Amino acid sequence: MPSERAPALSALGLWRHIAWPMWRAQPARILLALLAVMLGVALAFGVHLLNGAALTEFSRAARGVNGQADLILRARDGALTDSDLAEVLNLPGVANANPVLEAEALWLGQGGPAGRGVSVHLIGLDPLALYASAAENRPLAPELTPQVSDGPLAAVAVATLHLNAAARSRLPPGATRLTLRLPQPAGAPPRDVAFAVGGRVAAGNSPLGVLDIADAQTLFGRLGSLDRIDLQLQPGTDAIAWAARLPARWQASPPVDEGARLSDLTRAYRVNLGLLALMALFTGSFLVYAVLSLATAQRLPQWALVGVLGVSARLRWQLILLEGAVIGVVGALLGLGLGVGLAAGALTLLGSDLGLHGGASSSTDLLFNQPLAVPAAVYGALGLVAALVAALAPALTVRRIAPALVLKGLGLPASRALPAAAGVGLMALGTALAWLPPVWGDTPVAAYLSMLLLLLGGLALVPALVRAITALLARLPAGPLLLLARERSRDQATEARRSLAGVLVALALAVAMTVMIGSFRQSLMHWLDDALPADLYVRSALRLPDGTPAPLPPELLQTLPALPPIARATPQRTTRLRLAPGTDAVALTARSVQAGGLPLIERWSGDLAGGAIAVWVNEAARDRDGLTVGRVFTAELPDSAQGAQGAQGGRRLTLQVQGIWRDYSRQATAVWMDLDDYRRLTGDRSATEMALWLKPGQSLDQARAEVRRLGGENIELAAAGELRELSLTIFDRSFAITVWLQAVALAVGLFGVVASQSAQALARRREFGLLRHLGLSRRELMRLLLLEAGLTGGAGALAGLGLGLALSAVLVFVVNPQSFHWSMDLHLPLPRLAALVGLAFLAAVGASAFAGRQALGADAVRAVREDS
Numbered sequence: 001m002p003s004e005r006a007p008a009l010s011a012l013g014l015w016r017h018i019a020w021p022m023w024r025a026q027p028a029r030i031l032l033a034l035l036a037v038m039l040g041v042a043l044a045f046g047v048h049l050l051n052g053a054a055l056t057e058f059s060r061a062a063r064g065v066n067g068q069a070d071l072i073l074r075a076r077d078g079a080l081t082d083s084d085l086a087e088v089l090n091l092p093g094v095a096n097a098n099p100v101l102e103a104e105a106l107w108l109g110q111g112g113p114a115g116r117g118v119s120v121h122l123i124g125l126d127p128l129a130l131y132a133s134a135a136e137n138r139p140l141a142p143e144l145t146p147q148v149s150d151g152p153l154a155a156v157a158v159a160t161l162h163l164n165a166a167a168r169s170r171l172p173p174g175a176t177r178l179t180l181r182l183p184q185p186a187g188a189p190p191r192d193v194a195f196a197v198g199g200r201v202a203a204g205n206s207p208l209g210v211l212d213i214a215d216a217q218t219l220f221g222r223l224g225s226l227d228r229i230d231l232q233l234q235p236g237t238d239a240i241a242w243a244a245r246l247p248a249r250w251q252a253s254p255p256v257d258e259g260a261r262l263s264d265l266t267r268a269y270r271v272n273l274g275l276l277a278l279m280a281l282f283t284g285s286f287l288v289y290a291v292l293s294l295a296t297a298q299r300l301p302q303w304a305l306v307g308v309l310g311v312s313a314r315l316r317w318q319l320i321l322l323e324g325a326v327i328g329v330v331g332a333l334l335g336l337g338l339g340v341g342l343a344a345g346a347l348t349l350l351g352s353d354l355g356l357h358g359g360a361s362s363s364t365d366l367l368f369n370q371p372l373a374v375p376a377a378v379y380g381a382l383g384l385v386a387a388l389v390a391a392l393a394p395a396l397t398v399r400r401i402a403p404a405l406v407l408k409g410l411g412l413p414a415s416r417a418l419p420a421a422a423g424v425g426l427m428a429l430g431t432a433l434a435w436l437p438p439v440w441g442d443t444p445v446a447a448y449l450s451m452l453l454l455l456l457g458g459l460a461l462v463p464a465l466v467r468a469i470t471a472l473l474a475r476l477p478a479g480p481l482l483l484l485a486r487e488r489s490r491d492q493a494t495e496a497r498r499s500l501a502g503v504l505v506a507l508a509l510a511v512a513m514t515v516m517i518g519s520f521r522q523s524l525m526h527w528l529d530d531a532l533p534a535d536l537y538v539r540s541a542l543r544l545p546d547g548t549p550a551p552l553p554p555e556l557l558q559t560l561p562a563l564p565p566i567a568r569a570t571p572q573r574t575t576r577l578r579l580a581p582g583t584d585a586v587a588l589t590a591r592s593v594q595a596g597g598l599p600l601i602e603r604w605s606g607d608l609a610g611g612a613i614a615v616w617v618n619e620a621a622r623d624r625d626g627l628t629v630g631r632v633f634t635a636e637l638p639d640s641a642q643g644a645q646g647a648q649g650g651r652r653l654t655l656q657v658q659g660i661w662r663d664y665s666r667q668a669t670a671v672w673m674d675l676d677d678y679r680r681l682t683g684d685r686s687a688t689e690m691a692l693w694l695k696p697g698q699s700l701d702q703a704r705a706e707v708r709r710l711g712g713e714n715i716e717l718a719a720a721g722e723l724r725e726l727s728l729t730i731f732d733r734s735f736a737i738t739v740w741l742q743a744v745a746l747a748v749g750l751f752g753v754v755a756s757q758s759a760q761a762l763a764r765r766r767e768f769g770l771l772r773h774l775g776l777s778r779r780e781l782m783r784l785l786l787l788e789a790g791l792t793g794g795a796g797a798l799a800g801l802g803l804g805l806a807l808s809a810v811l812v813f814v815v816n817p818q819s820f821h822w823s824m825d826l827h828l829p830l831p832r833l834a835a836l837v838g839l840a841f842l843a844a845v846g847a848s849a850f851a852g853r854q855a856l857g858a859d860a861v862r863a864v865r866e867d868s
Helices: 006-025 027-066 082-089 128-136 152-156 211-217 239-244 260-263 267-298 298-307 311-349 373-400 403-407 422-434 445-462 461-473 480-491 491-532 552-561 619-625 674-683 702-714 720-735 736-762 763-774 779-822 830-855 858-867
Strands: 071-075 094-107 117-127 160-163 177-182 190-202 208-210 229-233 250-253 534-540 568-575 586-591 602-604 613-618 631-639 650-661 672-676 688-693 716-717
Touching: 006 027, 006 602, 027 267, 027 311, 027 373, 027 736, 071 082, 071 298, 082 094, 082 229, 082 422, 094 128, 094 211, 117 128, 117 177, 117 211, 152 160, 152 190, 177 650, 208 211, 208 491, 239 250, 250 480, 260 779, 267 311, 267 373, 267 491, 267 736, 298 403, 422 445, 422 461, 422 830, 445 461, 461 480, 480 779, 491 688, 491 720, 491 736, 491 779, 491 830, 534 720, 552 568, 552 613, 552 688, 568 631, 568 674, 613 619, 613 674, 619 650, 619 672, 619 779, 650 672, 650 674, 672 674, 672 688, 688 702, 702 716, 716 720, 720 736, 736 830, 763 779, 779 830
Parallel strands: 117 208, 160 190, 586 672, 613 650
Antiparallel strands: 071 229, 071 250, 094 117, 094 177, 094 229, 160 208, 177 190, 534 688, 534 716, 568 586, 568 688, 602 650, 613 672, 631 650
């Protein structure tokens, strides 16, 4: 009885006798295919690991700072008080309560950015409550609990700060004290406080200090006030039901999952970067296809012979797929290992952010504090699938051969070309998908599918383009060689699609990314010119708990405009605005709209609604919050001088959107208001920033020195040129990995065209031998090959350019606005595009020359003699 394992055993045996000798004889080509799969998997898996490490680190840091409370209690209007804490502690169901008061301090003389010190996040809390929760084996905030050696009372010592590792690393050796500058309530000057260095806390990657809550209230100038109360309920208590019974003046909610929030905010970035990394695997699959096609062409007589000897077409098909599977499995396994190595190296050198967020750790432990089995299986499977898909076409070719005809030297069967209508249909469908809105948060899934369909449609149209070019050349006078090249290019147009597929896809994606990055950078430069009209910018170095700058000292606001080098000074107030009760506050900037204007992309042409205040919003506000031009809405301006974090209520305002402006400085919602309107509504005459224009002929360095003399370390100071340079440097660093991934994918595509041309040249040895018999010299045959490569390579370069421009339009006008809420103007960097197209064309011609040298030897003539 025949065993069901027989076909598999036969396939393995035949593979050992047919494929393995070729693999041993030409290991370079197989290694090239393995390298393509390995690089694709490694880049994609490495980027995934880095993104996961960043999210893991941020979540861990957020949990350390926010603790492990069941509920967070805040006031609906204003701030909590000590009496609220006493009342909460007496409520049934409360096990522990930790009052929290936060502030941002300035550690002077630490060499921070823009001439200021280093920010230290201060958290006032109740250490004794934390010790009590730990004693019950339910630690409320373990990473914020001070670790002291002199007993619990040392944790509540006056003017004592318990520092984390990041803060301690900045202490001089043997230091026992440090001085911090603390912002005070509105109207009061900042206060310098000398702290004793106490115990240690584990939370946070940036400088952080913990102190007793009573001490914090005194030093922060907020006696009797609390930002929040972290609650731990009795076991078995339903937190949601318990919160529903609270008085109306309080609101309690579970702690925000900061890791999930960051994941949502950065999903588009991570998806875009992951897809870009997969681009190398996508183009690498074409290289695998080229290598297997080359192997198929070289072994065509062997395949025909085993076919005559009784090996079925299905078994021949399985053998080629087996080769692809071996390449896929080995390449994927190597790629997974390399991906871990690349991620560890990048984490050590750059930190875990890759542009995601600052202050990232470089601990490689972050790589292994995340699930690895499922992602490794997914990316490994992608490598295997890519190799198997690449092996399908050669496998089908071997399955369809007529062994007797091949042994007579008639070569491969004619390829079946897709009709041009299929390509047009794919591109039309891709264009239609590009107009669809995002269906998964800010991730433009439809736009990605649109780009894939445009790529496939462009590939399907390559034969039609080659035939169109040869038809145009038919009108020109041609010699014998050009006639041969033209006619063969027309007849073998489908083969041109296969041989150029890898480089065409890589070129199209490279063109698209080049245009997108160039458009983004050019738009950013224009935006910076509009957003930074002044010569010098001054900002408070102190921060409020919500992260906004503290007000500049009033005396500085009065003296800066009177400095001799200053022609004009314009104040600006940065604070927070709440669009709806219970929601996170958004950025509000109050400035004179005439002081440089806004880079508006939409304007309201109607009249201002009665009783409404004019505001301008960024694109994120329009897309996420529905604040379209002309819309009238209500918002809440917190009354608290400590910023929006310390106040849940405030003045209700009626606002109307007068325009949409580009805002490359943030992805979150932001609102602008005229400074006069803000001051009239609030009575707040303070400013957090000042823009300074110099008199003609005045020295920028002299003006900087005079401003620094007045402001000291309380201010950050930067020239407009420095801010532009810093912004462009950040931009270039953010896209450095993008450019590198793009270069890898393009290199893989270029290797693919070399392998494809080699496959075609070897398959044509008998044709070359016949042409030699008919009188063509080797030089003439080489010229013929170069002419053919020029025709097909030119068509491929033109197709790649056109397809890349179409993809760039999707990136510029769909993907970026949907992903990041940043629109931009299309800009074509012509020199770079010309270099990319020229490189692809030269690669096709050079590959043909290289392949021709191998094929145009004595073997070509001998192949004809063997067939006679």
